Structures are given as structure tokens and as C-alpha cells.
Amino acid sequence: MRIMLSRVAFVVIAAAAAACSPGTLPGSPSPILVGGGGGKYNGSITYRRLGGNFAITEAAQALTLSLALRDVNQIVGRFETSESSGTVQGVLSGDMSNGSFDATVLIVTAARQGGATSNCEGRGEIRGILSGLNLTWTGGSIAYDNCPGLMINSQAQAVAVSPIPDLSPTRANLVITVLGGADVRRGTCPSGIAGYPFTVEMSETAGVNLTFDSQFRIEERRNTGATSSNTLDMPFGSLAGGTRRTYATCSPVAGTYQAFFSGTDASGNRVRVASPVVTLTP
Amino acid sequence: MTHRFVALLALGCALLVPMPAAAQIDDTSWGVTGGFSPQWAVPGDWLAGLFDAKTIDVKGPEFRLGIVRGTTMGGEWGVSLIHKRLSKQSTVAVSGNNDLLTVVANDAEMLGVEAHRFIPFTRINKVQVGVNLGAGIAQLRGFVTGSYVGTTSTDFTLPFPDALAVTGREIDWIPVGRAELAAATLVGERLKVCVSGGFNMPGFQVVSLSFSYLLGQDK
Numbered sequence: 001m002r003i004m005l006s007r008v009a010f011v012v013i014a015a016a017a018a019a020c021s022p023g024t025l026p027g028s029p030s031p032i033l034v035g036g037g038g039g040k041y042n043g044s045i046t047y048r049r050l051g052g053n054f055a056i057t058e059a060a061q062a063l064t065l066s067l068a069l070r071d072v073n074q075i076v077g078r079f080e081t082s083e084s085s086g087t088v089q090g091v092l093s094g095d096m097s098n099g100s101f102d103a104t105v106l107i108v109t110a111a112r113q114g115g116a117t118s119n120c121e122g123r124g125e126i127r128g129i130l131s132g133l134n135l136t137w138t139g140g141s142i143a144y145d146n147c148p149g150l151m152i153n154s155q156a157q158a159v160a161v162s163p164i165p166d167l168s169p170t171r172a173n174l175v176i177t178v179l180g181g182a183d184v185r186r187g188t189c190p191s192g193i194a195g196y197p198f199t200v201e202m203s204e205t206a207g208v209n210l211t212f213d214s215q216f217r218i219e220e221r222r223n224t225g226a227t228s229s230n231t232l233d234m235p236f237g238s239l240a241g242g243t244r245r246t247y248a249t250c251s252p253v254a255g256t257y258q259a260f261f262s263g264t265d266a267s268g269n270r271v272r273v274a275s276p277v278v279t280l281t282p
Numbered sequence: 283m284t285h286r287f288v289a290l291l292a293l294g295c296a297l298l299v300p301m302p303a304a305a306q307i308d309d310t311s312w313g314v315t316g317g318f319s320p321q322w323a324v325p326g327d328w329l330a331g332l333f334d335a336k337t338i339d340v341k342g343p344e345f346r347l348g349i350v351r352g353t354t355m356g357g358e359w360g361v362s363l364i365h366k367r368l369s370k371q372s373t374v375a376v377s378g379n380n381d382l383l384t385v386v387a388n389d390a391e392m393l394g395v396e397a398h399r400f401i402p403f404t405r406i407n408k409v410q411v412g413v414n415l416g417a418g419i420a421q422l423r424g425f426v427t428g429s430y431v432g433t434t435s436t437d438f439t440l441p442f443p444d445a446l447a448v449t450g451r452e453i454d455w456i457p458v459g460r461a462e463l464a465a466a467t468l469v470g471e472r473l474k475v476c477v478s479g480g481f482n483m484p485g486f487q488v489v490s491l492s493f494s495y496l497l498g499q500d501k
Contacts, residue, residue, distance in 0.1 A: 189435065214379065214450075220434060233378030233448040235428040235438045247438040257434070 038068035040166045043158025052150035054111035066165035072181030074276045083110040089274045091182045101128045106272040120147035133160040172265030173206040176275040189250035196251045196280040203244035210239045212263040222255045254282040311498020317346040319490035322482045334449040336375040342367045350494045359399040366392040378448030384429045390442045394420025410466045414478050417459040459483040
């Protein structure tokens with residue numbers, strides 16, 4: 001009788017164990033969905049040196065990229081690799097699971113010359129493709145202001161690992177967006193003349209105080225002419241963590257507009273951010 | 283025009299009518315005070331250098347409310363809350379490293395505290411003639427618009443203390459003060475009305491009206 005009871009207990013336990021095996025759970029984990037407000041991507045990036053006397057790491061580096069969709073069609077993000085980091089600001093066509101974007105990358109790259117390593121600050125344009133969980137970007141050239149002659153290009157592949165963009169709690173995250181979207185239609189300027197009025201919002205989203213450099217830069221292309229650059233004095237010195245400010249701009253002619261801001265956060269990190277390219281459409 | 287002349291004449295007569303001494307408060311006592319200036323203004327570029335500005339054209343009304351201690355026919359001193367509003371026509375042109383930023387007051391004000399003293403030095407019938415002196419400090423509050431005027435305009439909404447940030451200065455508080463010629467008289471037994479004009483930091487005012495109402499016992 002005791003042996004019989006033992007066999008029954010064994011059978012019951014075995015059946016229970018089988019019922020709890022992974023293949024027979026009552027539900028299955030939800031797939032990661034990207035397509036709403038953004039996502040966190042992990043992958044790799046490869047840089048190729050196109051010119052200059054600096055040496056950079058050209059082997060593939062692990063890439064962590066966070067992207068967020070803001071105000072209609074603007075994407076903002078930040079990426080990290082072992083020897084570079086930077087920000088991405090662009091305009092999205094389609095959506096985050098099936099779309100493409102053209103973006104400005106502001107990057108800091110470790111580059112070596114004569115045994116010394118420099119943090120080179122560069123800027124370039126990339127084109128990204130979003131397909132399901134996958135992201136790829138290919139870049140035109142990235143040129144560096146403080147490392148003369150250095151020019152590289154980049155190619156990255158990544159897969160979404162979370163629908164939540166990842167922000168460092170100790171690094172300021174300055175986001176520049178155009179209220180209402182980066183495509184601006186003809187209207188009336190505050191002065192009363194016809195033009196393209198729009199409002200740029202600058203917000204710090206990580207809760208870290210930021211001190212701006214004394215100047216910022218605006219690049220404009222009027223109609224189909226060449227791009228011109230204008231440096232203006234920064235009219236305020238700092239942005240408290242978690243706060244925002246706006247400024248209104250109005251151009252009398254069609255073309256494009258882009259602003260560049262830089263500064264240092266409370267942790268001593270260098271911050272460089274651009275607005276998306278604003279298209280002033282006739 | 284005739285009505286205005288009659289009103290002024292009536293006010294002048296009221297100020298010059300002698301008041302029986304029995305109705306006056308000769309012992310020093312506490313009271314309340316208030317005042318209004320329709321417009322104070324910083325003329326021309328008078329303070330431009332002090333604020334690292336190219337031009338300053340700032341103006342607006344002022345209100346004051348506080349407590350006072352004195353006698354009806356003597357001097358008095360007090361402490362008042364002062365509120366100077368900047369009119370929307372107030373502008374400051376500030377030069378940074380590259381550009382000229384034009385700052386226009388949107389919704390800007392100065393709120394502060396001022397200690398003041400009225401010192402009479404002569405009396406003509408019931409009218410005391412003297413000086414109003416005061417000093418204090420005020421906080422810059424509200425918002426201004428800083429504009430870069432060019433082919434493409436750029437207008438920043440800034441907290442008032444950031445109005446001079448392109449010069450590397452942020453000013454949260456400024457000293458205030460006054461040095462005015464003043465004429466005061468009794469209206470009734472306890473109410474002293476004062477008309478004054480002169481320096482009112484950070485500018486000048488042509489005319490300011492104020493009153494003080496003493497709460498002490500009649501003799």
C-alpha cells in the first residue's frame with residue numbers, strides 16, 4: 001500500500017512538473033514592439049577613416065542607441081560605443097517600425113595622433129532605415145572641427161531590445177524640437193510680413209542642469225541657394241534640469257533652418273545638440 | 283479743460299486751508315502709507331553703462347504700500363512694499379560678443395522693499411515742503427523678449443533676470459531708492475497727502491502722489 005501511494009505521488013509530481021515546463025505556459029512573453037514613441041537598440045557600428053592624419057578604431061564596436069519620436073515627425077536620440085558617443089536629431093518618414101529618417105549626428109570620437117589621444121568633435125549626416133525591430137544607418141562623411149583633416153564615415157546595424165529609450169541619470173539630455181513638426185508652411189511673421197514662423201523648444205529631459213556655451217549657431221539655406229552660417233550670442237546661460245525654454249523664429253523666404261547648441265552639464269559632460277533640419281515649404 | 287482747472291483750483295485751496303492745531307496728531311504715531319506714480323522712466327542712455335547696455339528706454343508706473351511713523355505736521359519715516367511695472371514699450375539694447383540683442387518687456391516688474399523718510403525743511407501755512415529720501419532693494423520678476431533682428435528674426439522668451447545674460451551678467455536684484463522734492467499737507471485730521479517728483483531709482487519721475495494716515499490719538 002505504501003509503495004502504491006509513493007507511485008501515485010510520483011506520477012502526480014511528474015505531471016505537475018510537465019505542466020509547468022516552458023513550452024506549456026498558459027501565455028508567452030509579449031514581443032518587443034517598436035513603433036510608438038521610440039526604443040532602445042543594441043548592435044554594432046563600424047567607422048572608416050576617409051582622410052586626415054588621425055587614427056581611429058575601424059573594427060566594429062558595440063553600439064547602444066536610444067531614439068525617441070517627438071512632436072509629429074522628429075526623432076532625437078543618443079548613442080554610445082566604446083570609443084565614441086553622440087546625439088542624433090532628424091526627421092522621420094513613416095513610423096518607427098517601418099520608416100526612414102535623415103538625421104544630423106554630432107559625435108565625439110577618440111582619435112590618436114603622435115601617441116596622444118584626442119576627443120574629436122565631429123558632425124555628419126546619416127540616413128537610417130527602420131524595419132520592424134531592425135535599424136540600420138549609413139552615413140555620409142563626418143568632419144571634425146577640432147581635429148583638422150579627420151573625416152570618417154559610419155555604418156551601423158542594431159535591433160530593438162526595449163520600447164523605452166534609455167537615458168543616463170547623470171548626463172544632461174538636451175532635446176531640440178520644432179513645435180508642430182519640422183515642416184513649416186507659409187504664414188505671417190510677428191512683424192506682420194509674410195514668412196515662415198515656427199517655435200523651437202529646448203528641453204532638458206534627464207533632470208541634470210546644463211550650462212550653455214556663450215554662442216550658438218544657425219545654418220540657413222534660402223530657397224535653393226547655398227547654406228549660410230550665422231553665430232549668435234546665447235541669450236541665456238543655463239537650463240535647469242527638467243525645464244524647457246522656447247524661442248520663436250520667422251524667415252521671410254523658403255528654404256531650410258537648423259540650429260546648433262553646445263554646453264557642459266553639471267557632471268562635466270560635454271553636450272552638443274542640433275535641431276532637426278526645418279523645411280520651410282512654399 | 284475747464285473742469286480740470288476747477289478741480290486743480292479746488293485741490294490747491296484744500297491744501298492751503300489752515301487746519302486747527304487741536305485736530306493734529308503731535309505725538310509720534312504709527313500709520314499706513316501708500317503711493318502711486320503714473321510713470322517713472324530711465325531717460326536716454328543714463329544708466330546704460332551701469333548695466334552694460336547700449337541703450338535703455340525703460341518706463342512704467344509704480345505703486346507703494348507700507349507703514350509709517352511720524353506726526354501730522356512733522357516728518358515721518360516708514361517701510362513700504364514697492365511695485366514697479368515695466369511698460370511693454372520698455373526696451374534695452376544689449377551688445378554681446380557678436381550681436382545686438384534687443385530686449386522688450388513683455389510682462390516684467392520689480393517688486394521690492396524700501397525704507398523712506400520725509401524730511402520737511404519749511405512750512406507755508408499747512409503745506410510742508412521738504413525732501414523724500416529712500417533706499418531699498420527690488421527683485422526682477424516676469425519675462426522679457428530678447429530679439430535678434432535680421433533677415434530671419436529670432437525671439438527668445440527670457441526671465442527678466444536673464445535680460446543681460448549676453449553680457450555675462452544675470453541680475454536678480456537691483457537697488458532702488460528715491461531723492462525727491464516733496465510738498466505735503468493735511469487733508470482732514472489724520473490724512474497727509476504728498477506730491478513729489480525727482481530721482482526714483484532706476485529713473486526719474488515728474489510726479490508722484492502719496493498719502494499717509496496716522497493712527498495715533500488726537501490731542
